[in-house]
Amino acid sequence: VEIRPYRETDVPAVLALWREVFPNAPAHNVPSDDIRRKLRVQRELFLVAVEGDALVGVAMAGYDGHRGGVYYLAVDPQRRRQGIGSALMRHAETAMAELGCPKVNIMVRTSNADVLPFYERLGYEGQDIITVGKRLE
Numbered sequence: 001v002e003i004r005p006y007r008e009t010d011v012p013a014v015l016a017l018w019r020e021v022f023p024n025a026p027a028h029n030v031p032s033d034d035i036r037r038k039l040r041v042q043r044e045l046f047l048v049a050v051e052g053d054a055l056v057g058v059a060m061a062g063y064d065g066h067r068g069g070v071y072y073l074a075v076d077p078q079r080r081r082q083g084i085g086s087a088l089m090r091h092a093e094t095a096m097a098e099l100g101c102p103k104v105n106i107m108v109r110t111s112n113a114d115v116l117p118f119y120e121r122l123g124y125e126g127q128d129i130i131t132v133g134k135r136l137e
């Protein structure tokens with residue numbers, strides 16, 4: 001499995017994987033819009049995991065000058081527990097560290113708390129933070 005930056009030709013496979021992995025995503029999350037926006041900023045932090053012609057994972061990372069974040073992390077359900085998610089996270093961390101990013105924060109939906117052991121294995125710890133959000137469009 002190779003981890004590399006996203007290419008335009010990956011779009012159908014990325015959208016299909018996200019549809020499969022995040023079937024209950026809120027309506028305002030429009031993956032194709034997110035991809036279009038991401039290609040304008042730090043596109044090298046938009047990563048895919050590929051094996052031959054098959055796309056098996058994806059992660060969209062970003063660094064804002066203070067913290068880094070990773071969104072839309074998804075591994076093909078048939079290919080889980082083989083280290084692909086960890087490899088994507090480590091590549092994202094390395095790429096952000098190279099930009100000078102000192103820390104990464106990950107937002108996990110409370111409905112998705114089952115994923116927490118995955119992040120803990122990678123050294124992430126729960127924090128005493130409440131996330132607040134506001135839509136700008």
Ligand SMILES: CC(C)(COP(=O)(O)OP(=O)(O)OC[C@H]1O[C@@H](n2cnc3c(N)ncnc32)[C@H](O)[C@@H]1OP(=O)(O)O)[C@@H](O)C(=O)NCCC(=O)NCCS
Pocket residue numbers: 021072073074075076079080081082083084085086087107108109112114115117118119121
């Ligand atoms: C989370 C996700 C990306 C992990 O990908 P993965 O390739 O299966 O992860 P890895 O194989 O690198 O897992 C590394 C370790 O994390 C832990 N882990 C991974 N998935 C786990 C799970 N579902 N439950 C408990 N521990 C888990 C295990 O300790 C695992 O090591 P092990 O297999 O030797 O026991 C994948 O399960 C996924 O796509 N989930 C749905 C989307 C999602 O929730 N994304 C995160 C949004 S915040």
